Structure formats: C-alpha cells, structure tokens
Amino acid sequence: MWSLQLNSFLYAMLAAIWLVGLNNASAQEKEDDANSLYSRLGGLAPISMVVNDFIDVIVVDELLNANPAIDAARKVVPAPYLKYHVTAMVCQATGGPCQYHGRTMKAAHAHLNITQKEWEQMVVLLKGVFDKYEIPGKEQQELMDIVDSTQADIVMSK
Numbered sequence: 595m596w597s598l599q600l601n602s603f604l605y606a607m608l609a610a611i612w613l614v615g616l617n618n619a620s621a622q623e624k625e626d627d628a629n630s631l632y633s634r635l636g637g638l639a640p641i642s643m644v645v646n647d648f649i650d651v652i653v654v655d656e657l658l659n660a661n662p663a664i665d666a667a668r669k670v671v672p673a674p675y676l677k678y679h680v681t682a683m684v685c686q687a688t689g690g691p692c693q694y695h696g697r698t699m700k701a702a703h704a705h706l707n708i709t710q711k712e713w714e715q716m717v718v719l720l721k722g723v724f725d726k727y728e729i730p731g732k733e734q735q736e737l738m739d740i741v742d743s744t745q746a747d748i749v750m751s752k
C-alpha cells in the first residue's frame with residue numbers, strides 16, 4: 595500500500611519535472627523567436643514588401659539589363675515568382691517559419707554571368723529599398739550579411 599502511494603507520488607513528481615522542463619523550453623524558444631531578425635523586421639508582411647520593391651527595382655535597372663543574359667531571363671521569369679521565392683528565402687534565413695523550396699543560388703544564377711560590378715549595383719539598389727522602409731542600421735547589416743553570404747555562388751565573372 596505504502597509503496598503504491600510512494601510510486602504514484604514519484605511518478606507525479608517526475609511528470610511535474612518533465613512538464614516544467616517543457617514549459618521552460620517553449621519559453622526559451624519564444625524568447626529566441628522574439629529576438630530573431632525575422633521578428634525584429636516585423637515578420638512576413640514587411641519582409642514581403644521589401645522584397646516586392648527590391649524585385650521591382652532590379653528588373654528595370656539599366657545597368658543590370660545591359661547584361662543580355664539578365665535581360666533575357668527577366669523577360670521570361672515572372673516577377674511574382676521571384677518575389678515569392680526571395681520572400682520565402684529571406685523569411686527562412688532570418689529565422690522565420692517559411693521554407694525555401696527554390697533552386698540553389700548557383701543553379702538559379704549560373705547562366706546569368708553576373709559580374710562583380712552588377713553585384714555592387716544590386717547592393718546599391720537593395721540598400722535604397724532598406725532606407726525607404728527605414729530599416730534600422732543593425733538589421734540592415736544583418737540582412738546584408740545574409741545577402742553577402744550568397745555572393746560567391748552568384749557572381750560568376752569579374
């Protein structure tokens with residue numbers, strides 16, 4: 595009898611410890627989420643607006659379209675398709691709940707022969723969009739770091 599009660603008590607204690615552990619884990623996760631770049635940017639809606647403007651400015655840029663491969667691709671690849679994929683990618687890379695299902699950066703850009711000069715133009719255009727949306731300096735830098743991490747896979751020639 596006693597040992598049965600003791601056993602139930604021990605099980606109840608173990609269950610309580612396990613539940614407290616679970617609660618702590620989710621509190622920690624919530625804190626991580628709130629601190630993610632994704633949350634600091636305001637989530638998916640503001641990210642999609644920044645990407646929307648970014649794609650709108652790059653597809654009409656004269657310096658970029660002087661590259662015949664870029665010009666040909668932007669005429670056949672729908673801008674909404676690019677906006678969808680780039681939004682999902684940024685959402686995922688900043689710690690948001692999305693999953694990017696597009697091609698690798700190398701596979702998506704290899705045929706475009708993107709030069710260093712074209713990359714730098716893209717960065718100037720992107721910075722202009724960041725400024726338009728008044729993204730704070732720290733968050734701009736973190737976003738640029740993500741973009742920079744793709745440079746080696748995107749820039750194909752000098």
Ligand code: HEM
Nearest residue numbers: 664667668671679680683696697702708712713716741744
């Ligand atoms: C000078 C810089 C860039 C130019 C000119 C450019 C242009 C393009 C073009 C024309 C396409 C369509 C290619 C095709 O399907 O034939 C494309 C695809 C894509 N780009 Fe870029 N891009 C640049 C940089 C970037 C950067 C920095 C990112 C993200 C960090 C990015 C993300 C993507 C994605 C996600 C796709 C779609 C991939 C897919 O179709 O699966 N691009 N880009």
